[in-house]
Amino acid sequence: MLPEIKATKSSCEWEPPLSINQKSNKSRIIRHKEGFRWSSVKADKYKKEGQSWSSVIRMALIGDFGESVKFSLRYFEILPKGYSSLEKHKHEHVVICIRGRGKVTLDKKTYKVGYLDTVYISPDTIHQFLNPFEEPFGFFCIVDKKRDKPIVIEEKND
């Protein structure tokens, strides 16, 4: 896949960013296109089907493309009425809300979050992101690159 290049008004020449299949430690700019999408960054499914989540898109921006940083930067988007899985793990989440608004459950409480609210989720906190609103809810999520697998919590339907 060839990367899409956004035209820039800069007088400088611009070298194409690396394709996502090309692993290298070269400096690069991942250009934002309109609508919370980035050049050469593709949307993936959040997790394998069949788990307790709905309508979540995942985009990997930094961490899987030859960098040596000890973290990964991803962008997630939850469509209206969607939700991430209710889960816990040893690794921590750092979330920066950037599009629309949503809710986050941290153990037994749920909070509304909006533009640039930053959420720190400590080890073993049971958590879930939800979008009960009418617009997409998008956020960056930064995690340690080396991390444990999430444990999905089964919700009881009494």
Next chain:
Amino acid sequence: MLPEIKATKSSCEWEPPLSINQKSNKSRIIRHKEGFRWSSVKADKYKKEGQSWSSVIRMALIGDFGESVKFSLRYFEILPKGYSSLEKHKHEHVVICIRGRGKVTLDKKTYKVGYLDTVYISPDTIHQFLNPFEEPFGFFCIVDKKRDKPIVIEEKND
């Protein structure tokens, strides 16, 4: 300093976030206030005076407050006509532009950057952020927590 709490319309009770002097691994929400400022996050000087930089504000959001993540999340703001130091180091920068627009020098080239453009700066790239525009230029910068000290490059005035 007592943290400032932003009112929320959520029906849930909200526990105050930790003060920046209180180190703990407890989950928390750092509320965005208007104007790219956050509750309980204070603005620091970017570096000690006397180095080759001007009009840069630094805010530490995550990494120095008891978390065990292997990275730090900071917000920087460069005022009009300001610039960060021209420098290089082994550690990498991941920058997400969020306020206004600016320029970034990566080795010998300079590029305009704007909203949500994401910059990856690889090890030993000589780099500098500049704001030749009329509005503040603000960006998140994520780095490994354990990192080397920057080497400031002296600019030649021929």
